[in-house]
Amino acid sequence: MALPDRRRINGPPGATAPPVFFSQRPPPPRLRAPDGLRKIFIKTSLTPPATGSAFFELSAPNTLKLSASVYGPRPLPPSAGFSPHARITAELKFAPFSTEGNRRGYVRDALERDLSAQLQIALASSVKTAAYPKSGIDVFVTVLDCEGSIEEGGEWLGCMQALAGAITCSSTAIADAGIECVDLVSAGIAAAVEKESGIELVMDPSPLDRYDIKAAVLVGYMAGRDELTLMWTKGDLEIVDETGKSGEFENVVDKAVGVATQMRAVLNEAVKERVVIGLEAVEKTAEKRKTVDEMNG
């Protein structure tokens, strides 16, 4: 906290530190099957002022929670100049209370800008931007609670998980907004972890599982078209093994795509739920109008 932010209420001028405990007993690693995914809940339209919105949450004991809202297509300012395609912007922000360790400030830092850029890349190819010239589509994601730590030094799995949740949630929000899409994007993560028995491939690893991760891959996947919009890898993976066949890399990517496909099922359910509610509302107003007309003769 070098310079106090003049526009916010600041803490004491001397630095404060998170509490230090006299004995660190980390919680025991959770045992989940390597192919077991964590349960996710997605709810749409929880932010009525926005054109579309979605809330993404992992069920207990996992704690990732984030909220996405989409505004658009809305006109670009005249200073922006003519653009035949819609301009998609994405902003991701961690709430100050969302992370372990130091409290995050309100000013965007490099990590959030990086994740925002990746989010924009993942979503941009899924939207039919040619259908909305001279328009802007804005996606805002707020991460309310991260699972585990997200500090860059070695704890990047937390960042990846937040980004994966953000991609799936934003795509749901875009669908909730009624924006024309080529397909919806869901994200999945898979990792190659070191165990006593050797290297094992794990689907949907969580920072709380405390695996010894050799490498991990995050994919943004459009299940309908079988296309990837984003791939982010960390760690060393072989592309081709000694015999010349495809190595670990392709296997891990396949696993990640498998996770993304299962996420897509939940995404579809969330979007369908909203469509069904909308159709029922339309039916109700049609019936009401019919009875009013009948009464008026």
Place this chain on the structure above:
Amino acid sequence: MSTIDGSSSMGLSFPAQTFQKLSPSSYLLRHLQAKEPTRPSARAPEAFRSPTLHTNALSHAHGSAVVRAGDTAVVCGVRGEILSLTLGEGRTRGRIVVERNDRVGTSGEDEEIKTHSLLVPNLELGTGCSRDYHPGPPSDSAQSVAERLRSLLIKTTALIPASTLRIQDSEGETMAYWVLYIDVVCISLDGNIMDMAWASIVAALRSTRLPKAIWDVDKEQVLCDPDQMTYRPLEMRSLAFTASFCVYTYEGEDGEESWILSDPDEFEESVCVEKVLVCIKEGGMIAKIEKSGGLTDVMNMIPTCIQRAKKRYETWEMMLNEW
């Protein structure tokens, strides 16, 4: 949302929503002048939106609350960090000595909160919660809401006594303080951010559990007990809740008519100029009354607001005690 069905009952040739956009003031007036005064959201003028509360939903915060009423939703997280009173290293290491006025009354204690900024409330509206607020530095209106919340917390209600934030050694001397960072993030905004943000702050502080902190003489630092069973709640002075209103005035041929609307939503806030806020403490005591804009007769209007605010306090208190 509107119960007035389409155009036929109003004698318009276009839908009600277009009327709302073309002439928002007349749209609201038509609703209020109906036989049974109502609002576009189908609420009665004296009706507040009923709130729901979830506490302790966040894993990295010492206390948290999610409050939702109608289409407005806020999340408040409270994190405690430690402010050590020993600064510097080596030769420049020195202690800050706290001199307390041990006067009877609360004003002596709360000087510590002001001097050291032990309570740090903040409000974030740039989360895509509404069309008007964009990510980035807070606008002037956002900063003013944050400052009003801080003033309510520290001056008006003095909710948290400094004694609950002190970390003392075995001789009772204060060696360090807990600093509470109270961050309110708005997820969805449909008017009346003040009431929701304040209620979420009170609920989050109520649910806060801080670790037991001990001053370690050898290491000269504060160490905490990781056992969650030793975490303690905060001491709080009396509960307090706010109620916001906006007043709509119409100058007709028969004179002036005015309506007091409880818990205004975004549309009503944009149409009405006059706003009132009443803060009620335990026992029905009035802690603060704020009024801005408009020229309505205060003597007739404020008692109604106070009555409604007292009832609203009971709703909030009941909701909080259920948790």
